[in-house]
Amino acid sequence: MxxxxxxxxxxxxxxxxxxxxxxxxxxxxxxxxxxxxxxxxxxxxxxxxxxxxxxxxxxxxxxxxxxxxxxxxxxxxxxxxxxxxxxxxxxxxxxxxxxxxxxxxxxxxxEVRYWTWSELLLAVRQCQDLQPVATTSGVLKKYMDSLSGRIACSGAELSPCPSTSSPESSGFRLSSDTRSTESLKNSSFKGTWWFEDFVALDPSLIEMLVKSMLSKNVDHSIVSKFLFYYQKSRFAAVATSEEKCKITEAVVQMLHTLDPALVSFKSLFGLLRIALNVNKSKCCRNQLETLIGSQLDQATLDNLLIPSPAGTKYLYDVNLVLRLVKSFIGKGACCLPLTRLRKVATLMDLYVAEVAPDPCLKSSKFLALIKALPDSTRMSYDGIYSAIDIYLEVHSGLSEEEKLTVCSGLNYEKLSSEACSHLTKNKRFPSRSAVQALISQKCKLKSLLHETNRPCSFTESPSSLVEAKGKAKKDESCQQIVLYAGKLDISTENERLRAHLQGMQWRVLELEKVCRKMQIQMAKMMRSKLSAQSNAKSLPRLCS
CATH class of the missing domain: 3.30.710.10 (Potassium Channel Kv1.1; Chain A)
Incomplete structure (x- = not known):
C-alpha cells in the first residue's frame, strides 16, 4: 500500500x-x-x-x-x-x-472479569479522558459493574482480584497488590479498604460507581462512609470554590439516594457546615436538609447553633432550624413515634431558650420556633414560659399586642402550678396572660376537687384517705394564686371569674376540714376493731 x-x-x-x-x-x-x-x-x-x-x-x-x-x-x-x-x-x-x-x-x-484490581482501576482512570464516548459506548459501566461486584464480595478476608488460573473459575485469590492484601488482613478495613482507590475519580464517575454498588446490594452505611471520605479527600486536593461546589452537590445527591437511617448524622452536620460556605444550588440545599431533618431527634443543641448567614442580623440561623423541623415532621406528626417527637420538642425548648436573648430576633420568628411542633409533643410548657420570659425581658419595647402574640405560643394548661404562680406576678407578661393562667389553674383544681370529693366508704383503705388529704394539701399552693387574683386589675366582665375563684378557695378550706374529720373517725374505728377481735362489719358512709 x-x-x-x-x-x-x-x-x-x-x-x-x-x-x-x-x-x-x-x-x-x-x-x-x-x-x-x-x-x-x-x-x-x-x-x-x-x-x-x-x-x-x-x-x-x-x-x-x-x-x-x-x-x-x-x-x-x-x-x-x-x-x-x-x-x-x-x-x-x-x-x-x-x-x-x-x-x-x-x-x-x-475477559474483564479476569483482570486484576489494579488493571481495572487503571482502565477506569483512563476513561476519565475518554468521555463522553466511554459512557455512551458502555465500556465504563462494564468496569464499574466489575468493581462494585468485587466490593460487594469483599466481606470475606480475600482479595478483589479474581483467579486467572482458568477461564471457568470465578473464585478469588490473594491479591498481588501488597497494600490491598495487608489492608484486608485487618478486619477494620474489610469494608473500607477500597476508599482511597477512587479518590482521584471525577464526581460523575463516582455517581456511576455508587449506582452500581447499590444495584449489587452493597451496605448503604459503607457507601455513605465512602462518600464522606471522598468529599473530605477531594476538598483537600482541589482549590477553587467552583470545584468544591460541584463535589458537594454530587455527594449530597448520592447520599439522598441512600437509606437516611444508615447515613451518619454527625457527618451530615459536618457536611452541612461545609456546604454553607459554598455556592450550592437550592436543590442541593433541600436534599441535605431533608436528610438531616429526617434524623433531627439525634441532634444536640450544639448541632443547631449554626451562625446566621452573611447579611442577616440574627445571631443564629433560625430559618435553617425551622426548615429542619419541617423536614422532620414531613407528612405529619401522626406518622412519627411519640418518643421521637418528644426528643425534638425537648431539643427545641433548649434552642428557643438559647436564641431568646438575641435582640435582633423578630417576634414572628420566635413564635414560629415555638409553634414549629404540634402542642401534643410537649408534656410541659415550663421551658417555653422561661424562654418567653427572657425574650420579653430583652425586648422590653414590645407593645401589649405584640406581647400577647408571643404569649399565644403558651399552653397554659400544661404549665405547672409554680410556673402559673410566677406568671401571675410577672409584670413582663400582659395581664390577659395572667388571667388565662388563673383560669387554667381553676380548671385543674376543679377537676382535682371533683376527684377528691367523690363518695367514699370505710371499706377503703386508710392509705387512700391519706392520699386524698395529700392532694388537698398539694392544692394549698393554689390558694396563693386565688388570693393574688384579688390584687389583679381585672375588668368588669371578669367579675364572674373573681366569684368563681373565691368559691374555689372556700371549697379547698372545706375539703381540708372534711379530710381531718375522716382521719379522726378512721383512727377510732381501727382501735375498736382491734379490741372487739371480731369480723369487720360494714361501716357507714362518712361523706357523700
Missing amino acids: DVSCDLEVDVNGEEVFMVDKKVVSFYSGRINKLFSKSKGLSRTLKVIFNDFPGGAESFELMTRFCYNKGKIDISPVNVSTLYCVAHFMEMKGSDSGNPNLLEQTEKSLE
Whole structure:
C-alpha cells in the first residue's frame, strides 16, 4: 500500500497529524464518509476533531493500527482507549474483510472479569479522558459493574482480584497488590479498604460507581462512609470554590439516594457546615436538609447553633432550624413515634431558650420556633414560659399586642402550678396572660376537687384517705394564686371569674376540714376493731 500525507488532522487543538487518507479511511468509516467524494482532488485535505476521545495520544495509537495493516497488541492497558477510538471513528470493518478494531477490542473486554484490581482501576482512570464516548459506548459501566461486584464480595478476608488460573473459575485469590492484601488482613478495613482507590475519580464517575454498588446490594452505611471520605479527600486536593461546589452537590445527591437511617448524622452536620460556605444550588440545599431533618431527634443543641448567614442580623440561623423541623415532621406528626417527637420538642425548648436573648430576633420568628411542633409533643410548657420570659425581658419595647402574640405560643394548661404562680406576678407578661393562667389553674383544681370529693366508704383503705388529704394539701399552693387574683386589675366582665375563684378557695378550706374529720373517725374505728377481735362489719358512709 502506497503511503502519502494528503490528510491533515487537527486533534482537539493539541496536535496536527499528517496522514494518508487512503490508509486511514480503509479502517475508519467516519473518515471514509467525510472524503468519499474527494478522491480525484490532489490538494491536501483537512479535518478538525474537537472531541476526539483521549486526544492526540489516542489518535497516534489508532494510526499505528492503521499503518500496521490492522494489527496491534491489545491489553488491559490500552483496550479502553482503542475501544473508544474504534467507536468514535466507526472502525467496524467492511464486507471486504479488513480487520475490525471494534470487534477485537470487544473480545478483549469479555475477559474483564479476569483482570486484576489494579488493571481495572487503571482502565477506569483512563476513561476519565475518554468521555463522553466511554459512557455512551458502555465500556465504563462494564468496569464499574466489575468493581462494585468485587466490593460487594469483599466481606470475606480475600482479595478483589479474581483467579486467572482458568477461564471457568470465578473464585478469588490473594491479591498481588501488597497494600490491598495487608489492608484486608485487618478486619477494620474489610469494608473500607477500597476508599482511597477512587479518590482521584471525577464526581460523575463516582455517581456511576455508587449506582452500581447499590444495584449489587452493597451496605448503604459503607457507601455513605465512602462518600464522606471522598468529599473530605477531594476538598483537600482541589482549590477553587467552583470545584468544591460541584463535589458537594454530587455527594449530597448520592447520599439522598441512600437509606437516611444508615447515613451518619454527625457527618451530615459536618457536611452541612461545609456546604454553607459554598455556592450550592437550592436543590442541593433541600436534599441535605431533608436528610438531616429526617434524623433531627439525634441532634444536640450544639448541632443547631449554626451562625446566621452573611447579611442577616440574627445571631443564629433560625430559618435553617425551622426548615429542619419541617423536614422532620414531613407528612405529619401522626406518622412519627411519640418518643421521637418528644426528643425534638425537648431539643427545641433548649434552642428557643438559647436564641431568646438575641435582640435582633423578630417576634414572628420566635413564635414560629415555638409553634414549629404540634402542642401534643410537649408534656410541659415550663421551658417555653422561661424562654418567653427572657425574650420579653430583652425586648422590653414590645407593645401589649405584640406581647400577647408571643404569649399565644403558651399552653397554659400544661404549665405547672409554680410556673402559673410566677406568671401571675410577672409584670413582663400582659395581664390577659395572667388571667388565662388563673383560669387554667381553676380548671385543674376543679377537676382535682371533683376527684377528691367523690363518695367514699370505710371499706377503703386508710392509705387512700391519706392520699386524698395529700392532694388537698398539694392544692394549698393554689390558694396563693386565688388570693393574688384579688390584687389583679381585672375588668368588669371578669367579675364572674373573681366569684368563681373565691368559691374555689372556700371549697379547698372545706375539703381540708372534711379530710381531718375522716382521719379522726378512721383512727377510732381501727382501735375498736382491734379490741372487739371480731369480723369487720360494714361501716357507714362518712361523706357523700
